[in-house]
Amino acid sequence: MRTVFNHTLFKSIMLFLFALFFFRIGSHIPVPFINKDVFHALFEQQQNGTLKLINIMGGGSLSRMSVFTLGVFPYVTASLIVFGLQLTSSKVKELGNTESGKIQLEQAKRFLTVGIVFVHAATISAVLQSQSLNGHAMTTVSGITFYVTTFLSLLAGTFIVVWLSTVLSFVGLGSGMSLIIMIGILSSLPSNIITISKMVESGSITIMSVVALVSLVIGSLVAVVYAENAVRRIPVVKPDPVSGTRNSFIELKANPVGFMPPIFAAICLSMPVSMLQMLGSNAPEFILNIKSFLSHGSYGYVTFYALLTIAFCFVMLRATVKPDQMAESMKAQGVVVRSIRSGIDTKKYLDRVTTSLTVVAAGYLIILCSIPEFINLYLGVPLYLGGTSILIMASTASEARRNAISMLESSQYGEIEKRIMND
Template identity: 30%
Template sequence: MLDTLKNLFAVADLRNRVLFTLGMLAVYRVGNFIPTPGVNSEALRIMSEQAQNSMFGLYDMFTGGSLSRVTIFALGVMPYISSSIILQLLTVVWPYLERLSKEGELGRRKITQYTRYLTLLLAGVQSLGIAIFLERQTEIAGGLPLVYETGWSFRLMAMLTLTTGTMFIMWLGEQITERGIGNGMSLIIFAGIVVNFPRAVIATIDQMQTGQIGLLTLAFLVVLMVGVIGAIIYVERGHRRITVQYAKRVVGRRQYGGSSTHIPLKVNTGGVIPVIFASSILTFPQTLSGMFTPGGYADAAVRQIGYGMPLYNLLYVVGIIFFAYFYTAIIFNPDDVSENMRKYGGFIPGIRPGKRTAEYIDTILARITIVGAVYLAMVAILPEFLLTGFKVAPIPFIGESLDAILPRVVTQGLNVQFFFGGTSLLIVVGVAMDTVNQVESQLIMRHYDGFMKKTRIRGRRG
């Protein structure tokens, strides 16, 4: 490991990329502590300790605690992610965007520009929702006003501040992707989750001292966490190999081809992106809840998809599976792979080149994608059920009856708070592995040993 770190900093370009990434993440962390003007920090502290509103759950985890502190980075990267999802979905159904996506670098730049515009719009709408929400929360905050002066002066200030913060985070992420190491947006979310780890350890120790968590329960949770991490690493490394044979060709006096290789299809081609996409879609309405009339139909609908609710869990699983297929279709095109194989004389034994090859690859990809999608959904949901149970009471008509019949271990789980749930583990481990793989590739390309020179995990053979 020490030799690898020396190699990492021995290459000037790689060293600069790593330092640039760390510097941008440090700037992001500084912004997480700059408060939004006009917000009563003392009242906000009280509300953060008392409120159990869904806005201060999963979304707050993605922003590194910025939402509960209402800092200038309170919206995080979620407006950008939501915009990316919308544009990618529109690319499938809108011929104009579909043409742009096929025009190479120029088309991608145009789509990126549209994504930025939509991010600006969504950030403005979400920041208005948060501003109105804060104005209404005096009772939760112990009678103290969360906002010093309510009205459109505060709302416009909050919209300007939070929207500017989001656009700046978007710029940071793009700079990391272009000039640093790893995917900038994913690393920003990763940083937001990881920085809360020390505070979570302290909170867990406090729960042990007060008797909320027993020693055996804590040991079980730690073993479970390690097991989930091991499962994530195992599946993320797994892939199905499709054998490709190259026919012999004679060019001049030289003979080419005749070799055999393989196409590695990852079990989880989309990585953690489906989880981030599904989370982003479901947390988006929560930031708009302040704009709805309390007790109205819209407010009730938003509460039904609040974090931990049965409908939320159902939509979360469906969203993960959908985006696993959708994102895989975006980043891996069997037709292109088949065409490239045909161009260079490659073929899959027993499969006719061309359309049949593309169909064969697509069939295998669909089969392993369902395995990857179910794995993502299980890791994201099951640990949460174990910790807090499956809340059946809010289910219309039959919820209260089910709650009375089912044992407490089903409806309440272990009834403890533990920092690392399934979603956070997926994102942290997945992003860390992707980043390490990129560093590894850079080192190997420059003829240096990487991090995993003695511990490579081989994928499963198909």
């Protein structure tokens, strides 16, 4: 235990707890000039599943219209745009191969983040100023003053959260972005449990519905833990200094694209769906038809969500898995896939395997994230902890656990080495 509390792991845990505390404080600081009572009442009336998801991942920031409302999502969207440019432009792709180029790409992401926050702030400001409840306006001021204060507040909140995620990335527990999103989900759990308890007491939902919800959550957790730790073993032959060669395996994750594709899909659907929900029943008929088609839990919503998830799965595959680099590295080390020639044949083989894994992973992600939509629709149970949230928490926690174990083992090896040197 002394090793744990004297080294990196203890500092990492403390920093994680600090980020959790800081995030909770920020999620309760509201954007200026918001009538909180009116906003909360309208939010409860008009929120859809996508808004619930964003609200949960933001630790309830959206329901309070806090400065952390947008969280890391503008930066994530900017990163996705830059990655798309790298795929389509050879000049942009070359920038990622040099340190100076990486700095330029990072600056581009931050400028894009400012632009994305500006668009969101303008949209949010316009929508909020147009809303009222029983004659009470949602904002206490209007015009350019509200636009500017909303933009500056959301921009500051976004970059603070991005800074927090950057700090968390350096502590070694995993991706800072993933940890920030997990912190938001964990922050929302107590209030969501209380809400469900009150709904049971009032008779809004039955005990059996809650049992079904708990069973779904447990089943989803088991499925996610199994899927995220599953690997595809590829038999290879490695050079051996004693026997000449030896049989071994290289392991590829069964889900090579992680949990970001459904999040990207939710982000892409959030804006049009939210705007349609805000329009109310006085909109033109064709708008109402679109609103009904894309309503949360509908076949149209799930279809678009599934298609976007599939698309982002293959985008993430291109971003995270490089069969050509893997083939070159294996060739340089003398590692050969059984029955496959080195070089281009190995690259093609790895490309086929990773593509097949991605197809299966896309199906797994769609099922996991779409089933709660229908359960919510037919059972009437508010799935505050849906498939996407479970996926994020389980996979991020598993990665943090693996990294923590690695830190402990490294510390233990260091202690053993010191004792040997002293002896």
